[in-house]
Amino acid sequence: MASKKKIIVDSLENLSKENYAKFCMVLVDRKGERRVPQSKVEKQSRLEVTNVLVSTFTEADAPAVVSELLKYIVCPEEATTLVSVQHFVDKHLLQLIQRVTNIDVILDELLDQNVLLEETYEEIRQTPGKQNKMRKIYQLALRSGDRAKNIFMDLLRQKEPYLVADLLKDH
Structure with missing residues (x-):
C-alpha cells in the first residue's frame, strides 16, 4: 500500500491548476489550532505543499485535513480516495466517542501497554x-x-x- 504522503501528493497532482489554487486558498483560510501560513504554500509545488501538510498536521492526520478541504472545493473523487486511507479510529472517532462503554478497562490496558503515561492516565480517569x-x-x-491507534483498535476488538x-x- 502506498504511504499516506504519496496518496496526498497523487490527489493534489490530480487537481486542475484552478482547483489546486482553490485548495491552497482554503488551506490557508482553514480555522483551527494548527494553521498553514500563506508563505508556506504560495508558488509551491504539490510535493512541497504535501510536505507542509504532513509537517503541520502529521502524516496520520493530514489525509483527513486534505479530504475535508477537497470536499469543500467540490472535488469529491479525490476526497474519497483520501478517506479510504484514514485509520479506523480517525474515521469513526465520533461514533467511538458516543458508543464506547468499557472505557475504564481500555484505559487500564492503555496504561499497561505503555500507550499512556501515569500522569495522563490519572488525568483521563478524573475526567x-x-x-x-x-x-x-x-x-x-x-x-x-x-x-497507539493500532493498540487501541486491538483493545476495541477485545472489549x-x-x-x-x-x-x-458500514464501510
Whole structure:
C-alpha cells in the first residue's frame, strides 16, 4: 500500500491548476489550532505543499485535513480516495466517542501497554463522563500515531467487539 504522503501528493497532482489554487486558498483560510501560513504554500509545488501538510498536521492526520478541504472545493473523487486511507479510529472517532462503554478497562490496558503515561492516565480517569474520557484518550494518547491507534483498535476488538463489527459493516 502506498504511504499516506504519496496518496496526498497523487490527489493534489490530480487537481486542475484552478482547483489546486482553490485548495491552497482554503488551506490557508482553514480555522483551527494548527494553521498553514500563506508563505508556506504560495508558488509551491504539490510535493512541497504535501510536505507542509504532513509537517503541520502529521502524516496520520493530514489525509483527513486534505479530504475535508477537497470536499469543500467540490472535488469529491479525490476526497474519497483520501478517506479510504484514514485509520479506523480517525474515521469513526465520533461514533467511538458516543458508543464506547468499557472505557475504564481500555484505559487500564492503555496504561499497561505503555500507550499512556501515569500522569495522563490519572488525568483521563478524573475526567467526568464517558464521552469526555474518550475525547481525552484521543487527544492525549491516540494522536501520537498509528502504533497507539493500532493498540487501541486491538483493545476495541477485545472489549467492544459488537461495536467494531457494526462500524466495520458500514464501510
